[in-house]
Amino acid sequence: MLSQQQPRRGMVSSLLAVVLLVASCLAAVARAHAGPHALTNDSVSLLSKGNWFVKFHSPSCGHCKRLEPIWPQLVAPAAAHSVNIASIDCSAHSLACEKYGIRGYPTMKFFMNGEEVDTYQGQRTVEAFSEYVASLSAPLISMLPTTGDEIKKTLQSDTSKPVSFIRWVPDESVPFGAVPFVAASKKLVFRSRFFDATGPESLAHLLDLAKVSGQRPPPADGAALLFMWRDGKLSLFPQDLTSLEQDSAVLDFIIRHRYPPLINLDARSGADLVGDSDVPLLIAFTSPTYPFHYSLLDGLRQVARASEAAGVPLHFTWMSSDTWSPYASRNFKLPIRPVPAEELRPGSGSSPTYPSVVFINPPEQTFTALPLLDLLAEQGPLNQVVDPEHAARIVAAVSASLTQFVADTQAEKLPAAWIGGWVVAIPRLIAKRFEFAFNWAVAHPILVASMFIGVIMSFVYCIIKIAPSDDYDSYNEAPRVLQPGGRPTGRVAAAPAAPAASASSKKSAKQD
Ligand SMILES: *[C@@H]1O[C@H](CO)[C@@H](O)[C@H](O)[C@H]1NC(C)=O
Numbered sequence: 107m108l109s110q111q112q113p114r115r116g117m118v119s120s121l122l123a124v125v126l127l128v129a130s131c132l133a134a135v136a137r138a139h140a141g142p143h144a145l146t147n148d149s150v151s152l153l154s155k156g157n158w159f160v161k162f163h164s165p166s167c168g169h170c171k172r173l174e175p176i177w178p179q180l181v182a183p184a185a186a187h188s189v190n191i192a193s194i195d196c197s198a199h200s201l202a203c204e205k206y207g208i209r210g211y212p213t214m215k216f217f218m219n220g221e222e223v224d225t226y227q228g229q230r231t232v233e234a235f236s237e238y239v240a241s242l243s244a245p246l247i248s249m250l251p252t253t254g255d256e257i258k259k260t261l262q263s264d265t266s267k268p269v270s271f272i273r274w275v276p277d278e279s280v281p282f283g284a285v286p287f288v289a290a291s292k293k294l295v296f297r298s299r300f301f302d303a304t305g306p307e308s309l310a311h312l313l314d315l316a317k318v319s320g321q322r323p324p325p326a327d328g329a330a331l332l333f334m335w336r337d338g339k340l341s342l343f344p345q346d347l348t349s350l351e352q353d354s355a356v357l358d359f360i361i362r363h364r365y366p367p368l369i370n371l372d373a374r375s376g377a378d379l380v381g382d383s384d385v386p387l388l389i390a391f392t393s394p395t396y397p398f399h400y401s402l403l404d405g406l407r408q409v410a411r412a413s414e415a416a417g418v419p420l421h422f423t424w425m426s427s428d429t430w431s432p433y434a435s436r437n438f439k440l441p442i443r444p445v446p447a448e449e450l451r452p453g454s455g456s457s458p459t460y461p462s463v464v465f466i467n468p469p470e471q472t473f474t475a476l477p478l479l480d481l482l483a484e485q486g487p488l489n490q491v492v493d494p495e496h497a498a499r500i501v502a503a504v505s506a507s508l509t510q511f512v513a514d515t516q517a518e519k520l521p522a523a524w525i526g527g528w529v530v531a532i533p534r535l536i537a538k539r540f541e542f543a544f545n546w547a548v549a550h551p552i553l554v555a556s557m558f559i560g561v562i563m564s565f566v567y568c569i570i571k572i573a574p575s576d577d578y579d580s581y582n583e584a585p586r587v588l589q590p591g592g593r594p595t596g597r598v599a600a601a602p603a604a605p606a607a608s609a610s611s612k613k614s615a616k617q618d
Pocket residue numbers: 147198199200201202
C-alpha cells in the first residue's frame with residue numbers, strides 16, 4: 107500500500123507545483139498587463155508598504171504626455187525587483203500630491219515603506235528607468251568580507267559609488283548606530299555604499315587598512331565604530347558610536363562626506379549640488395579623450411584636498427565636455443561642441459574654450475570662467491601622450507593656477523557674469539530677492555507687524571494733518587481760527603490768545 111501511494115503522492119505534489127507555477131506566472135502576466143497603479147487621494151496610503159516608483163502628473167502637461175507610453179512598460183521589469191509602478195493624476199487628486207510637496211509635472215519619486223528616498227533625475231527612457239529600479243533592488247547594506255585583501259578589493263570595486271561607509275560592531279547583537287546608518291543608506295542609495303562588519307578579525311584588518319593600529323588603543327568592549335572609504339583611503343569616524351548621545355552626528359558626518367574631494371558631476375549629483383546648495387562650485391569641463399585629461403584631474407584633486415583640509419566651503423567637480431557641452435554653452439558661453447583632441451590649439455584668444463574651469467556662485471547666480479588651454483600648452487605639446495615628467499608639470503601648473511583662481515574668485519577680484527545671461531538671470535534674481543524678503547518677514551513677524559502698524563499710523567497721521575484743508579491757509583502758512591459754523595476769520599497771530607507770536611507774523615497780520 108505504502109509503496110503504491112508514494113509515487114502517487116509525488117505526482118500530486120508535482121502537479122500542484124506546476125499549477126502553482128502557471129498560476130503565479132499568469133498572475134505576473136496579469137499584473138504586467140494591468141499597467142501602473144492609478145493612485146487616488148485615498149489609495150495613496152498604499153505607498154506605506156513596499157517599494158514604489160510613482161509618477162506625479164497632470165493631463166495638461168506636455169512632458170507628461172511624452173511619458174505616457176513609457177510608464178506602463180516599466181511595470182514588468184519593476185515587478186521582477188518587487189517594485190510597484192504607480193501614477194497619480196494631480197489635477198484630480200491634489201490632496202495626494204500636496205502630501206508630497208509636488209511642485210512641477212512630471213515628478214517621479216521612489217518610496218520605500220512609505221519613506222521618500224529619491225526624486226528621479228535621469229533620462230526618461232524605458233532603459234534608464236529600468237536600470238534605476240534595478241539599482242534599488244540590491245540590499246541597502248551588505249556584509250563586508252573579512253580578509254584584508256577582499257575588503258580593499260570590495261571597497262575599490264564600484265567606481266560609480268566611490269565613497270563607502272562601514273559600521274563595525276563586536277557582534278551582530280549590538281544595535282548601536284544602526285538607526286542613523288540605515289537612514290543614511292536610504293538617503294544615499296544612489297551615491298554611496300554601506301557595509302556591516304563584525305568580529306575581531308575584520309576589525310583588525312579595518313584598523314590596519316585605516317593605519318590606526320599603532321596609534322589607537324583597542325576599542326572598549328561593546329564599542330561600535332564607523333569607518334569611511336573615501337579618496338582611496340580608509341579612515342575612522344573620530345567617535346565611538348556607542349558614546350554618541352545623538353544619532354544626528356553620525357548622519358551629519360555621512361552626509362557631509364558623501365562625495366569624494368573631486369566629484370564627477372552628472373545629472374543626479376548636479377541637481378544635488380547646483381540646485382539646492384549655497385556652497386560655491388567649481389566645474390572643470392574636460393574630455394577623457396584629451397591626452398592630459400587625467401593629469402588635469404590630478405591637479406584639480408590636489409587643490410580640492412588642500413581646500414577641504416583648510417575648511418573652505420567649495421565643491422570641486424568635473425564634467426565631460428563631450429556630453430555636457432550644450433549645458434556649458436547655454437549657461438557659461440563655452441562652445442557648443444568640445445574641441446576634438448587633434449584640433450586642440452592654444453592662443454584661441456579671449457573666448458574661453460575647452461578645457462575650462464568655471465567657478466559658480468549659486469546664491470548670486472554668477473560665474474567666472476578660467477580657460478586652461480594656454481596654461482597646459484606651456485607645459486608641453488597638447489596632442490601627445492603625457493609622460494610622467496610632463497604629467498608632473500601639468501599637475502603643478504594646474505594646481506598653482508587654480509589655487510590663485512579660487513583665491514581671486516573668493517575675494518571677488520575677478521569679474522563675474524550671470525549664469526545663462528541676463529534674460530535668465532534677472533527674473534531669477536528678482537524671485538530670489540522676493541523669496542528672501544518673504545522668508546525674512548516670516549522669520550520676524552513681530553517686527554513686520556510693528557512696521558505695518560507704524561506705516562498705517564503715520565498714514566493716518568498724515569491724513570489727519572492734511573485732509574481738513576479748510577482751516578489751513580496754504581499761501582501764508584498760518585492756521586486760521588475757525589468760528590463755529592462760520593467762515594474763518596483772522597489769524598492765530600492776530601488773536602489775543604497767542605502772545606508768543608513773532609514780529610513778522612504780527613506785521614503780516616497788520617497788513618491783512
Ligand atoms: C482629492 O482631494 C482634493 C483636496 O481635498 C479635492 O479637491 C479633490 O476633489 C479630491 N479628489 C477626489 C477625486 O476626490
